[in-house]
Amino acid sequence: MIFPGLFAILVIIQFIQPDHNKSGQVMPNDISETVLMPNEVKGILKKACYDCHSNNTDYPWYTYVQPVHWFMNYHIKSGKDELNFNEFGTYTPRRQQNKLRSIESSLKEGTMPLYSYTLIHRNAILSKAEKSLILEWVQSSKDSLNKNTQSRVH
Amino acid sequence: MKTLIYSSALSLLFLAACSGSSNKTQSNADPNSASTKAMASESSEKGASTAAILNSYIKLKNAFTTDNDKEAASAGKEMVTAFAGFDKKSLTAEQDKAYTDIYEDAKEHAEHIGDNVGNITHQREHFDMLSKDMYDLVKLLGTNQSLYVDHCPMYNNNKGAIWLSEVKDIKNPYLGAAMPTCGTVKEELN
Numbered sequence: 001m002i003f004p005g006l007f008a009i010l011v012i013i014q015f016i017q018p019d020h021n022k023s024g025q026v027m028p029n030d031i032s033e034t035v036l037m038p039n040e041v042k043g044i045l046k047k048a049c050y051d052c053h054s055n056n057t058d059y060p061w062y063t064y065v066q067p068v069h070w071f072m073n074y075h076i077k078s079g080k081d082e083l084n085f086n087e088f089g090t091y092t093p094r095r096q097q098n099k100l101r102s103i104e105s106s107l108k109e110g111t112m113p114l115y116s117y118t119l120i121h122r123n124a125i126l127s128k129a130e131k132s133l134i135l136e137w138v139q140s141s142k143d144s145l146n147k148n149t150q151s152r153v154h
Numbered sequence: 155m156k157t158l159i160y161s162s163a164l165s166l167l168f169l170a171a172c173s174g175s176s177n178k179t180q181s182n183a184d185p186n187s188a189s190t191k192a193m194a195s196e197s198s199e200k201g202a203s204t205a206a207i208l209n210s211y212i213k214l215k216n217a218f219t220t221d222n223d224k225e226a227a228s229a230g231k232e233m234v235t236a237f238a239g240f241d242k243k244s245l246t247a248e249q250d251k252a253y254t255d256i257y258e259d260a261k262e263h264a265e266h267i268g269d270n271v272g273n274i275t276h277q278r279e280h281f282d283m284l285s286k287d288m289y290d291l292v293k294l295l296g297t298n299q300s301l302y303v304d305h306c307p308m309y310n311n312n313k314g315a316i317w318l319s320e321v322k323d324i325k326n327p328y329l330g331a332a333m334p335t336c337g338t339v340k341e342e343l344n
Contacts, residue, residue: 092255095262098283105279 013066021076023055029089034096035141044134045085048113048124052079055086060120075114096145104138107131204295206236211288212320214267218281218327219334223274230267230277237261245295252294260287278328282315289316292343303341308333316340 027033032042051057052075063072083099091099106112113124126134210233217225237257245253263284267277289303302319309315309328317327324337 092258094255094259094287098259098263101283102279 010066016066017064017069020059021055021057021073021080023086027055027086029087031085031088034089035144038137040133041137044126044130048121048126048130050085051121052076052114052117053083053085054080055084075117093145093148097142100138100142100145104135107134107138203241203298204291205298206239207233207291208288208297208299208301208318210236210264211284211318214264214281214284215317215319215327216325218274218278219325219330221274221330223271223277226274226277226281227268227271230264233264234261234268237264249294253291256287256291256294260284260291263287278309281317281327282310285315285317288318292318297343301343302339303343304337305340306337308336318343 031037057072057076059072063069083102088096088099103112107126113121113126118125210229214226214229214233217223217229237260240257242250242253263280266280267284270277270280292301299320302322303316304319304324304326305314305316306326306328307314315328319325322339324335324339326334326336329336
């Protein structure tokens with residue numbers, strides 16, 4: 001008797017489709033406006049990070065099935081709260097520095113990209129070369145931001 | 155039928171996970187708790203008093219010196235409340251701007267420390283960044299208690315890190331019981 005009930009719930013929740021994380025607008029506060037960003041770096045971030053850390057998600061078909069969509073939305077929301085590459089320019093200089101540092105440590109510790117994400121998005125698994133490319137870019141971005149802040153103070 | 159059972163079970167699991175986490179964020183972000191109000195009235199006596207913020211920071215620091223992730227988390231949460239109760243009214247426009255820069259960063263670190271029981275390495279990483287914020291906060295707005303700026307040369311792959319302490323003796327919050335007396339006093343803040 002329980003299963004027909006569950007089935008009914010499953011059917012009903014299919015009709016609840018929350019808003020998608022999509023924005024067609026130009027991104028004046030995108031990180032590429034704040035720090036220099038080579039195209040390879042941009043490409044890696046797009047395929048491995050932007051689904052949860054930007055205002056645009058590439059939704060695979062199965063995310064249209066509920067309750068997967070809610071689950072995804074929750075992940076995207078917390079991902080964007082943590083770091084949104086499209087809004088990087090709105091962060092204070094102090095936060096920009098620390099966000100870069102956190103990118104570095106989460107890559108080094110392997111906590112990002114999330115395992116539950118790479119399980120399905122196999123191409124988001126970063127190769128050694130890709131990782132070191134990102135780490136180099138993080139370092140040079142931190143240095144250039146540092147220089148900016150110092151020249152503003154003096 | 156089997157797949158149906160599995161998918162039903164899975165969906166319940168997802169739902170439970172989603173609702174659980176949204177509750178958590180709500181209770182964390184509640185700025186109107188009784189303690190907030192108490193702290194706010196306390197700090198209004200001295201205008202822009204940093205006392206409540208610094209007290210919770212000191213608690214946090216002491217939790218790390220004994221490798222206590224749970225106490226660190228509760229001190230982190232206390233700090234979020236202390237920030238919420240901070241009275242900005244007496245700040246000049248310039249101070250306000252500098253304070254906001256510190257606050258937006260520090261609040262996030264305090265939240266992360268509060269949310270990461272069981273991962274003291276991650277908590278300490280945020281404590282490192284938070285300590286710099288606290289140093290800048292004291293430089294900006296002062297303190298009503300004497301504080302020592304201590305430096306640990308070994309933390310973060312020998313990049314080093316600072317912390318603020320209410321006592322002159324070194325009790326290292328980054329290395330904890332492993333190397334409790336590693337570090338030196340760099341500066342005194344009054």
